[in-house]
Amino acid sequence: MKLATFVALCLIGLASLTEGYKIYKATTVNCRSDPNTSSKVVRTYNTNDNISLTCQTSGENVKGNTLWDKTTNGCYISDYYLHTGSSGYVAKKCSGGSTGGGSTGKIPGPIKNDYPYPGQCDGVDPWNYFKCQCTSFVAWRINSRLGVKFHNHYKGPNWGNANTWDNAARSTGVPINSNPVPGCVAQTNSGSAGHVAWVAKVSGNQVTIEEYNWTRHKYSTRTVPKSTFNYIHIKV
Known part of the structure; x- marks a missing residue:
């Protein structure tokens, strides 16, 4: 009886380790270095691949979905392409906030006037716009x-x-x-x-x-x- 109980517990533990979510809505899906579509492609997954997650975070909006899933391969795929059965988080939030596009966790950032040209409204800024516009x-x-x-x-x-x-x-x-x-x-x-x-x-x-x-x-x-x-x- 004790042996049967032990085997059952082992099987439950094994199931939790191998459980994942299926790729759908696309034949192939790119897994990227950061949660946005301009980041480097680390690897590619195919339809019905079984994907396990380490965490989830916010990132670039993909077809109305801003949630991105970090896989056990260390890269991110848009949650739009993963069948988790939920529109929200099914894994813990990734630490440090969104890292998409090289940001530093400042999204949206504090509400304050941090504009670098206050009162200096003549000329053109580094992004080719007129200052203070x-x-x-x-x-x-x-x-x-x-x-x-x-x-x-x-x-x-x-x-x-x-x-x-x-x-x-x-x-x-x-x-x-x-x-x-x-x-x-x-x-x-x-x-x-x-x-x-x-x-x-x-x-x-x-x-x-x-x-x-x-x-x-x-x-x-x-x-x-x-x-x-x-x-x-x-x-x-």
Whole structure:
């Protein structure tokens, strides 16, 4: 009886070690060094491969899903392609926050005016925008907090005035939708040149944004209905 109990416990332990989740929705899926589609491909999985996870984290939005799964091979796949039976976490959160694109755990970061050119509104910034404009502030945040080398011609097209950012995103495959998450870009075509802002917080149907030049050449924050903007998911 004791031997049978011991064997049963061993079998249960073995099952927990080998349990995994199946790849689906694609024939092959890339497993990357960081949780975003621009990172290095470490290996490739095939449909119905059995994948075991070490942890999960947030990362680039893939078809509406910002969750990424770190496999026992040490690389990340979008949770969109893994049949876990849940839209949320089924494993512990990876320590240190999202590492996608080389960020340093600053997504979305503190709500404060950390723009490097306050009161220095003449000339062009390193991302080829006029200083103290909304586009310059958001370009700074994308670079400093997302770790993405964003600029006026990111991935080819001209990301010029704020009212061109939605079309530039669509033309380059950058997700744009009505679903805000902290660390994405709020964008509207309203006004003569549109407006962009940094999403700092989402609460129900409200979104808190940080922005420049809503008041001329000044930093400010607002909480508004999330329907006010489109949302560009350059990384999250």
